Every structure is written in C-alpha cells, then in structure tokens.
Amino acid sequence: MTAVSTVRKARGSRLRVGDNLVPWLLPLLILGGWQIAAMVGLFPARMLPAPTSIVAAGYRLLGTGELQQNIWVSFWRAAVGFLIGGGIGFALGLANGLSNLSARMTDTTLQMIRNIPHLALIPLVILWFGIDEAAKLFLVAFGVFFPIYLNTFHGVRGVDPQLVEMGRIYGMNPARLFWRVIFPGALPSIFVGLRFALGIMWLTLIVAETIAASSGLGYMAMQAREFMRTDVVMLSILIYALLGKLADLCAGLLERLTLSWHPAFQGG
Amino acid sequence: MQEAPPVHPMADGIANRTSGTVGGTALSLRGLQKRFGETQAMRGVDLDIPSGQFVAVVGRSGSGKSTMLRLIAGLEVPDAGTIAFDGVRGERGGDLRMMFQEPRLLPWARVLANVEVGIRDADKLRAGALAGEVLREVGLESKQNEWPAALSGGQRQRVALARALVSRPRLLLLDEPLGALDALTRLSMQVLLTQAWSRLGFTAILVTHDVTEAVALADRVLIIEDGRIVQDVAVREARPRTRGSPTLATIENSILEELLTEEI
Structure with missing residues (x-):
C-alpha cells in the first residue's frame, strides 16, 4: 500500500494525465487500425474510406460552407423540438405528480399514446406537414416528450413524504414547499429523463432527416449516398456521434452543478 | 446502578x-x-x-x-x-415545532440552510445570524456549511433540534x-x-x-x-x-x- 502510494505521489501529475487519456486509447487504436487497413487496401475505398479521406471530405465541405449550414440546421431542429416536447412533458409531469385530479384525467391517455413507436408516425407526419420543418420538430418533440414526462412524474411522486410533512408543519406555503422540497427531491429523476430524451432526440432527427428533408446532416448523408460519396456518409455519422456526446456532456455538467449535495456526486 | x-x-x-x-x-x-x-x-x-x-x-x-x-x-x-x-x-x-424520530433534514440544503427552514417569515432578514446562533447552542457551528449526508446520526438530530428551536417555539x-x-x-x-x-x-x-x-x-x-x-x-x-x-x-x-x- 505505502509503496504504491509513494510511487503514485512521485508520478502524480503524469499519472493524472495518463488517466485522462485512458478512455481515448481504444478509439485511437481503432482509428489507427482502420487507417492502415484502408491504406493496405483491405477493403475498397467505396465501401469504407480511410479516416484521412473522411477528414478531407469534411475540410472540403467546410470550405463550401455546406457542412456548417447543415450542422446548424440539424442543431436548430434538435434544440427547438427538444424544448417544445421537453417543456410540455415537464409541465405535464409536474402537474400529474402534484395533482391526483390531473393525473387521473390525463395519465391513462398518455400511457396509451406512449406505446405508439413515434417513428411509425412518419408517414402520417409527411401527409400532415409535408417535409417542412414542422414535420421534424413534431417528431423530435413527440419522441422527447415521454422520457421527460415519465421521469418528472415519478420524480415528483417519489419525493420523501416525510420531508413534505416536515415542510408543512414548519409552515411552508405551497410555493415554498415546491421549490425547497419537491423540486429538488425530483431533480435526480428528472435528469435521468433528460439523458434518455437527449438520446431519443438525435435518433429521431437522424431518421426524420434521412427520410423527409431537404437540408440537415441526415439529408447530406442521403444525398451523398446518391453519388456514392461514402466519405461524406461516414462524416455525417461521425458528426452525429460527436453531437450526441456533446449533449451528454452538457447534461452531465448540469447534473454535477445541481446535484452536488447527492452522495453519488461527492468526492468525485 | x-x-x-x-x-x-x-x-x-x-x-x-x-x-x-x-x-x-x-x-x-x-x-x-x-x-x-x-x-x-x-x-x-x-x-x-x-x-x-x-x-x-x-x-x-x-x-x-x-x-x-x-x-x-x-x-x-x-x-x-x-x-x-x-x-x-x-x-x-x-x-408549534415538531421533531421526529428521523431528522428529516433536506439533503440538498447545507446545515445552515436546513436550520433556516425553521425561521418565521418575520425573521427572514436575520435568518443567517439566528441560524448561526442556534447552531452554536447545539455545538455544531463548525458544521454549518456541510451537507447533511456528511454528518453522523446524532449530529443530524442536533441540526433538527436547532431547526426546531430557531423560531423560539x-x-x-x-x-x-x-x-x-x-x-x-x-x-x-x-x-x-x-x-x-x-x-x-x-x-x-x-x-x-x-x-x-x-x-x-x-x-x-x-x-x-x-x-x-x-x-x-x-x-x-x-x-x-x-x-x-x-x-x-x-x-x-x-x-x-x-x-x-x-x-x-
């Protein structure tokens, strides 16, 4: 134990840098193997282009402004759809969590709708909205709604009733009871919903953009397929992965900021 | 005996x-x-x-x-x-104030804020000072910035006592x-x-x-x-x-x- 800790202390800073690199070792290794395999000609460039040619494609599309334009369009759709669906889900989750009357009126209906796979609505959505922005926003909002709704609902319902009782007897009015006791108590569960929703948000958007769009990353990939530009197809897939990771990082950061009281987030 | x-x-x-x-x-x-x-x-x-x-x-x-x-x-x-x-x-x-078998502290509020829960609306302006004072009375002044999760069972119940007493019930x-x-x-x-x-x-x-x-x-x-x-x-x-x-x-x-x- 002591020997190990001395060694650790001696190489403290270098070790910490090394620790941060560990998660990236595997992706780098795969990337390297892929590059070599492509250069050796293990598979045709039409099927799987080398990483370098994907980077080159990205550089070329950045030059024409096409890439930024499409990323921006996709990001905007994701964000707006998320805000609409998440906002409604959050509000309904709170309402049904706090009020039995509200829950009895709406929960059964919502549970029925929840069982419809939202991507099955694509044909209907195209009939209703064409391939307009509204179609994509509707699908994203619809997909995002349920994880946020369910987790907010259960978060509010799961708040320790003993704490609520304490708040009442200590003279908290309903507003203060909500902000001091119920909302913070429901927050961990709300964050679980947020993370699920972020995943569904990208998934929905990719599918919607590949099927019914005239702009955006998914459209860019479909166009590239028409012209057998595998490098551009791969590029859009990689950008989706990066955007997904970015959204998750933001959620994680928010979680650490607001849940610092939680034992799971202490000392880390 | x-x-x-x-x-x-x-x-x-x-x-x-x-x-x-x-x-x-x-x-x-x-x-x-x-x-x-x-x-x-x-x-x-x-x-x-x-x-x-x-x-x-x-x-x-x-x-x-x-x-x-x-x-x-x-x-x-x-x-x-x-x-x-x-x-x-x-x-x-x-x-009227009440203490329970469980401390029932808010886990997301630090010790001082938990004591402030007991303060009446009329005393809101002096909340921090009052809470600090009553924490001193129960011997937990040094813990006022801790999370409840960091306290022992006895310390948590002392915070609950401070919360009950801070409004002079x-x-x-x-x-x-x-x-x-x-x-x-x-x-x-x-x-x-x-x-x-x-x-x-x-x-x-x-x-x-x-x-x-x-x-x-x-x-x-x-x-x-x-x-x-x-x-x-x-x-x-x-x-x-x-x-x-x-x-x-x-x-x-x-x-x-x-x-x-x-x-x-």
Whole structure:
C-alpha cells in the first residue's frame, strides 16, 4: 500500500494525465487500425474510406460552407423540438405528480399514446406537414416528450413524504414547499429523463432527416449516398456521434452543478 | 446502578428561566377521538397541559401515543373532540415545532440552510445570524456549511433540534426524537433538550418508549393504553436531576409495573 502510494505521489501529475487519456486509447487504436487497413487496401475505398479521406471530405465541405449550414440546421431542429416536447412533458409531469385530479384525467391517455413507436408516425407526419420543418420538430418533440414526462412524474411522486410533512408543519406555503422540497427531491429523476430524451432526440432527427428533408446532416448523408460519396456518409455519422456526446456532456455538467449535495456526486 | 451515579447537569433549573423566555402554550384536549379504518386509535382523551410543562407520554407500540401527538400537531384531523391552544380552539399558529424520530433534514440544503427552514417569515432578514446562533447552542457551528449526508446520526438530530428551536417555539412536540440514537448521544441530546426547555420555557410533549428517559426529563408522565390515558404520574424531582436517584427509580419502577401488567 505505502509503496504504491509513494510511487503514485512521485508520478502524480503524469499519472493524472495518463488517466485522462485512458478512455481515448481504444478509439485511437481503432482509428489507427482502420487507417492502415484502408491504406493496405483491405477493403475498397467505396465501401469504407480511410479516416484521412473522411477528414478531407469534411475540410472540403467546410470550405463550401455546406457542412456548417447543415450542422446548424440539424442543431436548430434538435434544440427547438427538444424544448417544445421537453417543456410540455415537464409541465405535464409536474402537474400529474402534484395533482391526483390531473393525473387521473390525463395519465391513462398518455400511457396509451406512449406505446405508439413515434417513428411509425412518419408517414402520417409527411401527409400532415409535408417535409417542412414542422414535420421534424413534431417528431423530435413527440419522441422527447415521454422520457421527460415519465421521469418528472415519478420524480415528483417519489419525493420523501416525510420531508413534505416536515415542510408543512414548519409552515411552508405551497410555493415554498415546491421549490425547497419537491423540486429538488425530483431533480435526480428528472435528469435521468433528460439523458434518455437527449438520446431519443438525435435518433429521431437522424431518421426524420434521412427520410423527409431537404437540408440537415441526415439529408447530406442521403444525398451523398446518391453519388456514392461514402466519405461524406461516414462524416455525417461521425458528426452525429460527436453531437450526441456533446449533449451528454452538457447534461452531465448540469447534473454535477445541481446535484452536488447527492452522495453519488461527492468526492468525485 | 451500584456505583455513584454521575451527576447529570440536566437543567439550569427553574431559577434560570429569566431573559429570553417566550413562555409556553397551554393545551387543552377534550373528548379526542380518532379512528384509522378498523382501529380506534384515540378513545376520548381529555387532557390539560399548563404553560411550560414538560410532559412525557409512554405506552406500548400501537397504544395511540403518536396519534395523540399528530392530532395536536394538526397532521391528523380528529373524528371527534377539540384541541385548544391557550384557550383558543384549533389555532396553532407558527408557535408549534415538531421533531421526529428521523431528522428529516433536506439533503440538498447545507446545515445552515436546513436550520433556516425553521425561521418565521418575520425573521427572514436575520435568518443567517439566528441560524448561526442556534447552531452554536447545539455545538455544531463548525458544521454549518456541510451537507447533511456528511454528518453522523446524532449530529443530524442536533441540526433538527436547532431547526426546531430557531423560531423560539412555544410548543415543542417530540415524536421519539432520541429513539434511533446510541446511548451516549442520547444522553447529550437529553441535556441539550432540557437546557433549551429551561431557557426558553416552551411547553414540551415527548413521546417515548424509554421510561428512564421520560422520568429523567418530564414534570409529568402520561401512560397511554388502547387510546386512553390510564395513568398520570407527577415527577416532582427538582432539576438538575441525578440519574438513578431513589425517587426517580421508584417512579420509573411503578410506571414499568403498570406497563407490564397491561401486557398480560
């Protein structure tokens, strides 16, 4: 134990840098193997282009402004759809969590709708909205709604009733009871919903953009397929992965900021 | 019990009840009844508690002692009967505070903020100062910026006591607040509680299953059985009380005997 800790202390800073690199070792290794395999000609460039040619494609599309334009369009759709669906889900989750009357009126209906796979609505959505922005926003909002709704609902319902009782007897009015006791108590569960929703948000958007769009990353990939530009197809897939990771990082950061009281987030 | 009992600095005594005293609520219960489904938890309780008295309520599990406390607190509504506070029916106001068996601290609020929960609206401007002061009284001033999760069970219950005392209540209801603590922590909590009671002069009602504790702390011990008060025992021992003194031991034994006969 002591020997190990001395060694650790001696190489403290270098070790910490090394620790941060560990998660990236595997992706780098795969990337390297892929590059070599492509250069050796293990598979045709039409099927799987080398990483370098994907980077080159990205550089070329950045030059024409096409890439930024499409990323921006996709990001905007994701964000707006998320805000609409998440906002409604959050509000309904709170309402049904706090009020039995509200829950009895709406929960059964919502549970029925929840069982419809939202991507099955694509044909209907195209009939209703064409391939307009509204179609994509509707699908994203619809997909995002349920994880946020369910987790907010259960978060509010799961708040320790003993704490609520304490708040009442200590003279908290309903507003203060909500902000001091119920909302913070429901927050961990709300964050679980947020993370699920972020995943569904990208998934929905990719599918919607590949099927019914005239702009955006998914459209860019479909166009590239028409012209057998595998490098551009791969590029859009990689950008989706990066955007997904970015959204998750933001959620994680928010979680650490607001849940610092939680034992799971202490000392880390 | 053979060795010389350590002197227990229970209270500063009635003489010290001078400045800062806010007095206690006088309580009057009449014909109180409460039923939970098939169980009749309260069968017509009549009780008068004068201002500033320390009352302990003992009884076996399910005897109705907690129900009585929750009825007084307003957490349950009686099926019949009335509760008057200082002669006024049903007006609890902000003078009532309660401690539970669990500390019930907000895990997402630091210690100081948890104590501030107990502060009345009128004192909001001085909240930080008041909370800091009462934390000093319970000996936890250095912990004011900690999360409750970082405290021991005894420390959490001390924070809960600070939260109850910070508004200088006139009626303190205690629902087995020391029940989950280890023996030593329990003794030091008893000292804190008696000191606060002596200084502030509130009326205290302590529900407990520990007869020794009831006799050591209270002016009066009520035995509740099957939803009724079956005995009302005065404890006239002066404070500070000596643990295990002959008078207290006699009272404790008679109460235990009463509780044990009921069991048969």
